[in-house]
Amino acid sequence: MHNKAMRLRNSRAPKADPALGQRLPPGQVLTERFPILHEGTVPEYELATWSLRLFGKVGRGVELSFADLQGLPQRQLQCDIHCVTRWSKFDTQWSGVHLQDLLSELDIQPASRFVMAHADHDYQTNLLLDDLLHPDSLLATHYAGQPLTAQHGWPLRLVVAGRYFWKSAKWLRGLEFVDEEQPGFWERNGFHLHADPFTEQRFSAQALDIAEDAWLEKEFD
Ligand SMILES: Nc1nc2c(c(=O)[nH]1)N[C@H]1C(S)=C(S)[C@@H](COP(=O)(O)O)O[C@H]1N2
Ligand SMILES: [Mo]
Numbered sequence: 001m002h003n004k005a006m007r008l009r010n011s012r013a014p015k016a017d018p019a020l021g022q023r024l025p026p027g028q029v030l031t032e033r034f035p036i037l038h039e040g041t042v043p044e045y046e047l048a049t050w051s052l053r054l055f056g057k058v059g060r061g062v063e064l065s066f067a068d069l070q071g072l073p074q075r076q077l078q079c080d081i082h083c084v085t086r087w088s089k090f091d092t093q094w095s096g097v098h099l100q101d102l103l104s105e106l107d108i109q110p111a112s113r114f115v116m117a118h119a120d121h122d123y124q125t126n127l128l129l130d131d132l133l134h135p136d137s138l139l140a141t142h143y144a145g146q147p148l149t150a151q152h153g154w155p156l157r158l159v160v161a162g163r164y165f166w167k168s169a170k171w172l173r174g175l176e177f178v179d180e181e182q183p184g185f186w187e188r189n190g191f192h193l194h195a196d197p198f199t200e201q202r203f204s205a206q207a208l209d210i211a212e213d214a215w216l217e218k219e220f221d
Contacts, residue, residue, distance in 0.1 A: 005190025005203055008085060023080065025197035028088040033220045035087055036151045039185070043120040043150075043171050050155060052139075054102075056177035057112035064102075066155055069141065073101045077138045077159060082197040084164040094159050096140040099132045099175075110177040116184065117158055117167075118174035125167050125184035126193060127160060129177070136161035139172065149221070164195040164202070 013027040024030060047066045055061035076095045082088045103109065115127045131137060138159045141148060148154040153170030160167040166186045187193050192201040 002186075002189030004186075009190075009203060014086065023090070024088055025082050026200055027086060027202075028082055028197065029086050031087045031089055034089060034092075034152070035083065036219045036221065037083065037085070037165075038151075038170060039123065040121045045155060047155060052156060052172065053118075053174040054108070054177070055174065056116075057179060058110045058177045059108055062106055062108065069097050069102075069139070069156070072097045072105055075101070075138060077136060077140070079136050079159065079161065081159075081165050081168070084166060084191065084195070084197075084202050088197075092159075093144050094138050094140040095142040095145075096138045096156070096159075098135075098138055102139070112177045112179050114178045114181045116176040116178055116182060117169045117172060118176060119157075119169035120171040120173060123169060123171070123185050125169050126181055126187055127163075127167060128194075131160050131163060131167070132158075132175075134161040151219075151221070162196060162198075164191075164197050166191065167195055 014029050016026065017024065017030075020030065050066055052064045052069065053061060054064075074095055075098045076093070078091055078093050080088060080090045081092050110129055113129050115129050115132060117125050117127055140153070140157050140159045141155060143149070143152055148157060153172070156172045157170040158168045158172055181193065183193060187204065190204055192204055194201050
């Protein structure tokens with residue numbers, strides 16, 4: 001098991017705050033800050049050569065430039081985010097393109113239920129197509145009214161409704177439509193395939209006890 005999963009497993013759950021009611025998933029702590037978490041270095045891009053590919057079981061594949069994305073309908077999203085390392089942040093505000101709008105505008109129809117998101121650097125996460133089509137998911141280009149910062153995923157990241165935040169791949173480069181579910185990066189390294197915060201689908205096997213403060217050692221902005 002990856003030592004991130006191991007460390008988390010060996011730490012304790014925080015006490016529940018009844019004032020937060022049903023909105024804060026079990027075992028989470030609320031923060032106002034916005035932690036920055038990823039493996040490896042922050043990628044650098046030239047927008048002119050950047051692209052997003054849709055491929056696999058999706059008829060003719062497509063490759064979209066950033067300008068193509070900007071030409072699609074833009075949506076706003078406000079949602080709560082929940083990281084498996086126990087921090088949650090309420091009312092984050094995103095804007096960008098919804099996958100449903102992209103598929104409709106390009107007149108393409110996926111023929112599979114599963115999607116592998118491909119991101120830099122060599123990061124993948126497995127998703128259900130339905131997760132991406134959820135009204136509270138987005139292919140986000142902006143956070144709080146500003147273009148994403150490099151550290152938070154510029155130029156494009158996923159925001160995936162109802163899943164721990166590792167599913168929200170930063171530096172997204174491709175969506176591969178696949179017949180069978182395969183684990184992505186963290187899902188191969190001790191974390192759960194489906195990652196529902198409200199039922200605490202944290203780890204790939206049993207037993208939960210997670211570090212309530214591991215994220216405090218990270219960078220913030
Ligand atoms: N490409 C990429 N996306 C990624 C990651 C990563 O390592 N690489 N880490 C994930 C994890 S574990 C989390 S918690 C969130 C953190 O997003 P943030 O840095 O904007 O808070 O990004 C997710 N997306
Ligand atoms: Mo994470």
